[in-house]
Amino acid sequence: MIWNLGSINADYFYHLPHLPAPGETIAAMSYARGLGGKGANMSVAAARAAARVSHIGAVGSDGRWAVTRLLEYGVETQHIAQVSAATGHAIIQIDPAGENSIVLFPGANHVISDQLIGTALTEASPGDILLMQNETNGQVFAAETARTLGLRVVYAAAPFSAEAVVALLGKFDLLVLNAVEAAQLLEATGKRLVDLPVDDVVVTLGSSGCKWVSNKGKTEQEFAAYPVTPVDTTGAGDTFTGYLVAALDRGLPMAEAIDLGMRAGALMVMREGTADVIPDLKDIQDHDFG
Template identity: 50%
Template sequence: MIFNLGSINADHIYRLPHLPTPGETLATDSYHRTLGGKGANQSVAAARAGERVCHIGAVGPDGGWMVDLLEEYGVEVGHVARSDVPSGHAMVCVDNAGENAIVIYPGANRALDLSDVTSALGVASAGDWLMMQNETNLQMETARLAEAGGLNLAYSAAPFDADAVRAVLPFVTILILNDVEAGQLEKAMGVIEVPQLLITRGAEGAEWRDTVSGEVILCPAVPVTPVDTTGAGDTFAGYMVASLAQGFAPSAALRRASAAAALQVQEPGTAEAIPTSRETAALLG
């Protein structure tokens, strides 16, 4: 079982002929709203991989539709709190060249109460997994609870924040980074010691290392023509952790995560593009 302390965002996406310049007002007819947030995406991916996932998070009075969607994707939502603070959202402007400018309002994601976490983890058992990213509050407190309960901790240090990483690192089972974050981590902290380290490198694949035994596995990306890579990292992370929770060996978990992410980047959208376990298995043959 996976518990995921994670953000739930409404992504508002506007296509524009160019990104707004200071002082400019731009109108667009192209608008769509979708479920986003690193936490929500990772929960959907882990649930799609066939693992039980309890999402720990919050939405505001405007967020009921996002909880409904998470539930439709198979995520357990009994511990998604209803906050007085508006839901987190992102305003994503995309120009014709694919360049974007994004404003994020964390809202309810950073207004979680510790009781929301303790009640969710109250039913956790030793050996279960906790996933976390950096888009909510309470990471440190939750990491301590996970350690006390004998849970494994999978931590995506994104968006990168050196202080948050430094605090959480001693509790981590697997640290998950993309190559930009890996560079930021190295610059801020040099070589770090965690039991497992996973670095994803887009079309160049992923690298996993067991820093205790020194074992390194390089997992090539599946060669595909991507349509939209938003959420590829979250798909990989959710599938990887679900597979580890299901007892897959790291090499098999990596292959499965890589296949799921390769399918995800060939479809537009984020959570809605994450493949099911059956679709992923079909690609793996």
């Protein structure tokens, strides 16, 4: 089972003729609201990948619809608290090429109590997976608790913070980050990926594919990307991670788990939206990637 300490956001989408320059006012061509946040995206992706996932998080009184939506998508929601802070939200601007610019308000995602995290993880079993990102508080407490209880810890280090990664070094088993974040981590710590105290590192490389560094196995493997025409890149990395973790939870080898995540991410960039449009396992199995 997967326990995801993750953000829950209302995503506000604005399709624009182009991303605005500083000081520019521009009219949107369309608007929509959807469920998002890296945590919610990953929970939905893992559930759609046929994993059992329980989300640990918080919303405000304005976010009850988001909890209901998660439940409808197959995510267990009993460890999502309602707090006095407003629900987190993101303003997502998308240009015709599918590139995006995002403004994020953390809100309730930053007032998750240690008690909530601890209560949730007492229900976990050894061998379960704790998944975390950087859009909530409580990661260090959660990781230490999970390790004590015999859980595997997966850390998707986004939005990237070198300080957050350093605080968690030695407390997670798998690190997932993109190429820019990997370069920032090297600059901040002076440590190469092979020198980090972590069993496995997965680096997403966008249209160039993915790289897996196994420090435990002393190997490195690259994976070519699946060729697709992107419509919207929002949420593709979260979809990849959710599918990757779900596959590992089902006992698939890392290489197969990465491949499944890459196929899910490739299908995701051909869709507009975030959690509401994440593909399910049948979508991926039925799609001809060439």
